[in-house]
Amino acid sequence: KAxxxxxxxxxxxxxxxxxxLSCSPISGHRSVSWYQQTPGQGLQFLFxxxxxxxxxxxxxxxxxxxRQFSNSRSEMNVSTLELGDSALYLCASRGDRGNTDTxxxxxxxxxxxx
Amino acid sequence: xxxVTQLDSQVPVFEEAPVELxxxxxxxxxxxxxxxxxxxxxxxxxxxxxxxxxxxxxGINGFEAEFNKSQTSFHLxxxxxxxxxxxxxxxxxxxxTGRRALTFGSGTRLQVQP
Numbered sequence: 001k002a003x004x005x006x007x008x009x010x011x012x013x014x015x016x017x018x019x020x021l022s023c024s025p026i027s028g029h030r031s032v033s034w035y036q037q038t039p040g041q042g043l044q045f046l047f048x049x050x051x052x053x054x055x056x057x058x059x060x061x062x063x064x065x066x067r068q069f070s071n072s073r074s075e076m077n078v079s080t081l082e083l084g085d086s087a088l089y090l091c092a093s094r095g096d097r098g099n100t101d102t103x104x105x106x107x108x109x110x111x112x113x114x
Numbered sequence: 115x116x117x118v119t120q121l122d123s124q125v126p127v128f129e130e131a132p133v134e135l136x137x138x139x140x141x142x143x144x145x146x147x148x149x150x151x152x153x154x155x156x157x158x159x160x161x162x163x164x165x166x167x168x169x170x171x172x173g174i175n176g177f178e179a180e181f182n183k184s185q186t187s188f189h190l191x192x193x194x195x196x197x198x199x200x201x202x203x204x205x206x207x208x209x210x211t212g213r214r215a216l217t218f219g220s221g222t223r224l225q226v227q228p
Contacts, residue, residue, distance in 0.1 A: 033216075042219075048214060103216060
């Protein structure tokens with residue numbers, strides 16, 4: 001089985017721009033979660049999607065949004081980029097057995113905001 | 115709400131020596147516990163998880179962890195480390211019901227020296 005894939009792997013943007021990151025989960029997984037990893041704040045949960053519906057959300061401003069498509073692929077969007085948005089964005093997918101299921105992480109997208 | 119404390123930000127150890135990475139958690143509900151490893155420029159890989167049952171959990175690459183409910187700890191151990199174990203290790207917790215996001219500790223950098 002192919003793992004979680006994320007595209008692009010690296011991105012450089014400037015302040016004020018917007019960016020869209022993509023995540024393809026493991027085949028058969030309907031849950032996709034997004035996390036932000038920074039040296040200062042560590043790993044923080046952004047949101048989770050399941051069957052095209054957001055079912056959980058972390059404590060991030062509205063500039064961070066996401067969606068999930070019928071094939072379970074997910075995108076996250078960050079508008080009006082700030083320097084502090086520079087981070088590694090990790091996507092994770094999980095099966096349908098809820099919290100007992102392992103979250104499998106992709107390699108991440110490294111976003112640099114200049 | 116849950117929180118995770120990893121008491122050591124860095125742990126230097128010589129090759130073939132034993133190691134223990136400490137993790138304490140706080141939660142008002144029953145939890146599931148996880149240890150993930152992150153190699154440079156990669157995503158997170160699950161080492162092991164505790165859901166229920168035996169408090170001693172064995173994982174991949176010779177790692178094991180012991181769940182101690184009274185001390186709210188989930189320390190990771192390996193009897194003999196290798197150079198290839200050099201990486202960042204994250205302890206994480208999720209509620210056993212309801213909120214499904216992982217709450218991560220700040221990470222411990224394991225540096226194995228020859």
